Amino acid sequence: MINNNKGIAIFVSLALLFLLSLAAIAVLLTAYNYNSICEGQIKRMKAMASAEAGIVYGYKYLYDYPKANPINPIYGGGTLSFTLNGVPVTITISAPVSGRYTISSKASY
Numbered sequence: 001m002i003n004n005n006k007g008i009a010i011f012v013s014l015a016l017l018f019l020l021s022l023a024a025i026a027v028l029l030t031a032y033n034y035n036s037i038c039e040g041q042i043k044r045m046k047a048m049a050s051a052e053a054g055i056v057y058g059y060k061y062l063y064d065y066p067k068a069n070p071i072n073p074i075y076g077g078g079t080l081s082f083t084l085n086g087v088p089v090t091i092t093i094s095a096p097v098s099g100r101y102t103i104s105s106k107a108s109y
Contacts, residue, residue, distance in 0.1 A: 047109040050087040054105030057082075058091040062101055 061080065080091040087107050094102040 043109045046085050047087050047107040050084040050089050051105045051107040053084055054082075054089040054091045054107065055103055058093055058103040058105065061091075062093065062103075 058080065078093055080093070082089055084107075087109055089105060089107045092104045092106075094104075
């Protein structure tokens, strides 16, 4: 009896090609998801840094325009808006309570 196993090679090679294709798809999907996660983290970090810079800007604004200065546009509280690093920032300065201002900053991405 003669064994003829010549036809099995094509099935083995197709199975191996299928497994390698699945592995390549898994690697590409992982790289794509990692890129999306990093991009979101960069946007959040930019927004957080912009919000912190907004608080510093509000403090400097109050320092440059003391409350005794009649040209201070936010005397008694107000809102300032600007864009920093492509992130819109809104600073709210509340009216002084017992001589103290409250500065809040909001950045949205």
